[in-house]
Amino acid sequence: MIELRNVSKWYGDFQVLDDCSTMVSKGEVVVVCGPSGSGKSTLIKCVNGLEEFQKGEIQFDGISVGNKKTDLPKLRSKIGMVFQNFELYPHLSVVNNIKLAQLKVLKRSKEEADHKTIQLLERVGLADQSLKFPAQLSGGQQQRVAIARALAMDPIAMLFDEPTSALDPEMINEVLDVMVELAKDGMTMMVVTHEMGFARRVAKRIIFMDEGRIEEDCSTDEFFDSQRGVRAEAFLSKILHH
Amino acid sequence: MFDQFDTNVILENLHFLIAGMQLTLLLTVAAICGGLVLGTLLALARLSGFWILSLISSTYVNFFRSMPLILVIFWFYFLVPLILGQPVGGYYSVLIAFVLFEAAYYCEIIRAGIQSVRKGQVYAGQAVGLNYFQNMRYIVLPQAFRNMVPVLLTQAIILFQDTSLVYVVGVKDFLVSADLVANRENRILEMFTTVACVYLIMCLSGSILIRKLQRRYAL
Ligand SMILES: Nc1ncnc2c1ncn2[C@@H]1O[C@H](COP(=O)(O)OP(=O)(O)O)[C@@H](O)[C@H]1O
Ligand SMILES: [Mg+2]
Numbered sequence: 192m193i194e195l196r197n198v199s200k201w202y203g204d205f206q207v208l209d210d211c212s213t214m215v216s217k218g219e220v221v222v223v224c225g226p227s228g229s230g231k232s233t234l235i236k237c238v239n240g241l242e243e244f245q246k247g248e249i250q251f252d253g254i255s256v257g258n259k260k261t262d263l264p265k266l267r268s269k270i271g272m273v274f275q276n277f278e279l280y281p282h283l284s285v286v287n288n289i290k291l292a293q294l295k296v297l298k299r300s301k302e303e304a305d306h307k308t309i310q311l312l313e314r315v316g317l318a319d320q321s322l323k324f325p326a327q328l329s330g331g332q333q334q335r336v337a338i339a340r341a342l343a344m345d346p347i348a349m350l351f352d353e354p355t356s357a358l359d360p361e362m363i364n365e366v367l368d369v370m371v372e373l374a375k376d377g378m379t380m381m382v383v384t385h386e387m388g389f390a391r392r393v394a395k396r397i398i399f400m401d402e403g404r405i406e407e408d409c410s411t412d413e414f415f416d417s418q419r420g421v422r423a424e425a426f427l428s429k430i431l432h433h
Numbered sequence: 434m435f436d437q438f439d440t441n442v443i444l445e446n447l448h449f450l451i452a453g454m455q456l457t458l459l460l461t462v463a464a465i466c467g468g469l470v471l472g473t474l475l476a477l478a479r480l481s482g483f484w485i486l487s488l489i490s491s492t493y494v495n496f497f498r499s500m501p502l503i504l505v506i507f508w509f510y511f512l513v514p515l516i517l518g519q520p521v522g523g524y525y526s527v528l529i530a531f532v533l534f535e536a537a538y539y540c541e542i543i544r545a546g547i548q549s550v551r552k553g554q555v556y557a558g559q560a561v562g563l564n565y566f567q568n569m570r571y572i573v574l575p576q577a578f579r580n581m582v583p584v585l586l587t588q589a590i591i592l593f594q595d596t597s598l599v600y601v602v603g604v605k606d607f608l609v610s611a612d613l614v615a616n617r618e619n620r621i622l623e624m625f626t627t628v629a630c631v632y633l634i635m636c637l638s639g640s641i642l643i644r645k646l647q648r649r650y651a652l
Binding site for chain 1: 553559561562564571572579
């Protein structure tokens with residue numbers, strides 16, 4: 192469903208992505224990890240065209256993301272994205288955060304959008320918060336609304352960029368639980384995270400990035416059975432030991 | 434001298450002064466609205482990433498910001514009827530002058546406002562499939578305007594005072610009306626003191642309102 196072939200990207204002289212290739216098949220959950228600044232966010236933003244890349248090819252559901260002729264807004268409406276800092280629209284209530292794109296992009300009727308919104312808020316356990324504004328919610332609640340907002344578009348794949356790393360520890364699980372449910376429902380997911388428990392439970396493959404390169408791309412079992420390289424080893428021991 | 438201070442002259446000509454104030458306020462509000470619309474378009478052009486649009490916008494802004502307002506008012510008073518081929522009257526020519534002049538300042542304010550919206554919000558709008566204009570309309574501009582409210586209101590107060598410059602082309606705003614009364618009734622001191630007090634009270638309440646808004650909404 193998602194296919195990256197030899198993707199490279201530069202910011203001026205600085206190469207952020209160096210010849211990255213990988214694949215995420217339908218229904219697969221793939222976790223991306225690696226040290227800060229290694230290019231994980233950039234990579235995942237290239238998948239739905241939020242960032243441009245200069246070399247290589249990305250296909251989503253058979254459509255070339257880098258092609259100038261591709262209708263990016265339409266493509267993006269089929270890919271849900273969840274950000275590290277939630278990025279709920281602060282000037283809109285929870286309901287309107289979830290409804291906006293349903294109305295403006297999918298052109299759903301008000302009734303349809305309302306129905307879908309209530310359904311999703313129940314699914315993420317926030318039906319009673321619908322009229323609040325983002326600033327009135329806890330981080331964990333905001334991130335669950337953000338997931339609901341993405342799901343409202345009936346996406347065929349979901350991208351997560353460190354969805355729990357801005358959360359207080361006690362709120363991490365409420366978000367991970369929603370994500371685990373999604374994975375069990377067969378959603379195709381590409382997840383940047385350092386939550387190795389989550390990775391072990393639901394990920395089929397793990398990608399390890401360092402300095403813009405994909406250093407490891409192996410099954411979850413292989414990754415945790417210490418067949419990983421030295422850099423991944425060093426990284427993993429750092430995040431598991433604190 | 435102050436025992437001759439005659440308040441009756443104010444009351445007797447009140448309707449006349451109020452009509453002048455109405456014109457002043459109308460001009461201010463119309464210039465703000467027109468200036469905001471044009472200023473927003475200019476700001477979007479400036480940030481569009483198309484060099485030609487951004488060059489047009491920045492040339493426009495630099496041009497009007499280099500001109501004294503009073504010159505623009507004078508100039509348009511003669512220019513607008515020429516361009517339109519018919520007389521339009523002082524009011525419309527100064528209105529056009531104010532809209533074009535204010536737009537240059539609003540453009541810079543709005544540009545800064547748009548740039549104050551975090552990149553993540555732009556991404557979040559794009560990620561759900563909003564196109565460029567929808568993203569601007571529903572996500573970026575509402576947040577930008579919210580951030581800009583104090584500066585925009587401050588600019589509105591300056592504009593409110595600047596509208597008094599229309600006296601140069603004989604448009605009867607508040608100040609000109611008061612001047613007419615002052616000369617007709619020979620009550621110069623009373624009238625100008627009143628005018629000063631009215632400007633003072635209105636601008637001061639405006640500034641206080643802005644400060645309250647800022648505190649209430651943490652703008
Ligand atoms: N807009 C940008 N301009 C220049 N450099 C950037 C920009 N965005 C990110 N970078 C750089 O690219 C590298 C990768 O960033 P990022 O993808 O955010 O890494 P990660 O998500 O793995 O922490 C970092 O070194 C970062 O400083
Ligand atoms: Mg990142």
